[in-house]
Amino acid sequence: MSKSTQDKELQRGLEERHITLMSLGAAIGVGLFLGSASAIKMAGPGILAGYAFSGLIMFFIMRALGEMAIQKPVAGSFSKYARDYLGPLAGYITGWNYWFLWVVTCMAEITAIGIYMEYWFPSVPRWIWALAALVIMAGVNFLAVKAYGELEFWFALIKIVTIIGMILIGAGMIIFGLGNGGIATGVENLWEHGGFFPNGIKGVFLSLQMVMFAYLGIEMIGVTAGEVKNPEKSLSRAIDTVFWRILLFYVGALFVIMSIYPWEEIGTKGSPFVLTFEKIGIPGAAGIINFVVLTAALSSCNSGIFSTARMLFNLAGHDEAPKSFGKVTKNGVPGMAVLASAGALLIGVILNYIVPAKVFTWVTSIATFGAIWTWGIILLSQIWYRKSLNQREVKALKYKMPLFPYTSYLALAFLAFVIALMAYNPDTRIALVIGPIFLIFLVAVYYIKGFHKRDRMETSVKKRII
Numbered sequence: 001m002s003k004s005t006q007d008k009e010l011q012r013g014l015e016e017r018h019i020t021l022m023s024l025g026a027a028i029g030v031g032l033f034l035g036s037a038s039a040i041k042m043a044g045p046g047i048l049a050g051y052a053f054s055g056l057i058m059f060f061i062m063r064a065l066g067e068m069a070i071q072k073p074v075a076g077s078f079s080k081y082a083r084d085y086l087g088p089l090a091g092y093i094t095g096w097n098y099w100f101l102w103v104v105t106c107m108a109e110i111t112a113i114g115i116y117m118e119y120w121f122p123s124v125p126r127w128i129w130a131l132a133a134l135v136i137m138a139g140v141n142f143l144a145v146k147a148y149g150e151l152e153f154w155f156a157l158i159k160i161v162t163i164i165g166m167i168l169i170g171a172g173m174i175i176f177g178l179g180n181g182g183i184a185t186g187v188e189n190l191w192e193h194g195g196f197f198p199n200g201i202k203g204v205f206l207s208l209q210m211v212m213f214a215y216l217g218i219e220m221i222g223v224t225a226g227e228v229k230n231p232e233k234s235l236s237r238a239i240d241t242v243f244w245r246i247l248l249f250y251v252g253a254l255f256v257i258m259s260i261y262p263w264e265e266i267g268t269k270g271s272p273f274v275l276t277f278e279k280i281g282i283p284g285a286a287g288i289i290n291f292v293v294l295t296a297a298l299s300s301c302n303s304g305i306f307s308t309a310r311m312l313f314n315l316a317g318h319d320e321a322p323k324s325f326g327k328v329t330k331n332g333v334p335g336m337a338v339l340a341s342a343g344a345l346l347i348g349v350i351l352n353y354i355v356p357a358k359v360f361t362w363v364t365s366i367a368t369f370g371a372i373w374t375w376g377i378i379l380l381s382q383i384w385y386r387k388s389l390n391q392r393e394v395k396a397l398k399y400k401m402p403l404f405p406y407t408s409y410l411a412l413a414f415l416a417f418v419i420a421l422m423a424y425n426p427d428t429r430i431a432l433v434i435g436p437i438f439l440i441f442l443v444a445v446y447y448i449k450g451f452h453k454r455d456r457m458e459t460s461v462k463k464r465i466i
Contacts, residue, residue: 018149055246064382073231101370107348138342155299170256312337369435
């Protein structure tokens with residue numbers, strides 16, 4: 001990267017505890033607190049199987065990313081790997097697609113913040129809170145990366161403590177009858193209301209889009225690779241525990257909730273988290289959970305601005321975004337890239353002020369399409385990365401994808417299956433129109449701007465040097 005494009009390198013200011021909690025926080029978002037209720041309506045207790053199997057697939061995707069990120073820890077992560085192993089066009093599309101999906105996701109999150117704040121301040125318009133959240137989170141992203149990691153650490157800790165608290169209280173109700181007059185509730189509710197799969201396997205399949213949306217953000221671990229102090233140790237530990245964290249926080253929490261309450265009642269009487277805390281007699285349970293969900297939305301918005309700015313930084317390094325996005329501040333933060341992402345979110349504040357709730361649902365499915373593209377590119381990059389290595393280099397890999405290549409192809413097949421399900425479901429079909437249109441637009445810009453000619457020249461120069 002030329003001196004004019006980048007004044008300074010990004011800082012390696014993230015420590016292992018930041019990475020561990022950030023990856024935990026990314027896996028526990030609004031998808032668990034809010035999205036799980038609609039997924040339970042479709043699948044009943046069978047949703048546990050959906051979260052567990054999808055969690056296993058996400059573990060394979062993260063192992064594929066880890067195999068490359070630990071060998072080559074760079075800013076831009078999977079966009080850079082796509083460029084190296086699948087070609088410049090794939091890297092360009094992946095970088096801009098990831099920027100787009102997080103901007104869309106953050107539009108949803110800042111609107112959610114407005115809704116949560118209504119609980120305490122019903123007379124204040126939602127857009128004011130959405131704007132305030134955006135300004136604060138953009139400001140946080142201008143601080144040194146260590147300060148960003150510190151804030152994300154505490155955001156994640158709040159969510160984790162709440163969920164563990166609910167699981168422990170729920171276990172007390174199930175085993176000892178805590179808050180239920182000493183009468184143990186047991187786990188019969190998991191099969192007494194139409195069986196474990198009350199809507200059949202079809203119900204579980206239809207819920208997979210919401211399940212995968214809940215996992216959006218786990219790949220954030222890879223984006224931090226360029227700013228981690230000890231990538232090999234920190235990234236490998238964070239990735240290796242992804243599946244167990246998903247089992248504990250998603251499957252564990254929902255197992256407890258559906259054991260205590262019949263699955264048909266969940267979502268009809270308020271948040272299951274609120275109901276559980278109220279049943280044990282904790283005063284202000286609704287206020288506590290509202291605060292936790294608010295921090296979850298703020299955390300997601302914070303992560304979104306962080307990751308989109310790093311993608312713009314990487315694209316600028318390849319002259320596929322304005323050069324100013326490749327410059328960093330004294331704190332080692334890509335300042336103009338942060339401002340650009342925050343500016344795009346400002347449009348979201350205006351849009352979410354005027355669009356109806358139906359469009360809000362479409363936005364989440366569009367974000368899921370973008371996430372599936374990203375995960376698919378990670379897997380394809382890893383497959384081609386392996387093909388580029390000789391046997392000695394494969395043996396020397398510090399961190400390998402287990403059961404390669406079968407796990408890589410299994411994960412790809414599952415992602416294709418979720419896309420087919422989104423096409424089948426009328427509510428999510430819109431994503432398969434908007435998503436591909438955006439990708440076609442990116443390809444058109446790539447050729448109109450002449451990036452393909454430049455990339456061809458660069459490739460031929462590299463071959464001559466070799």
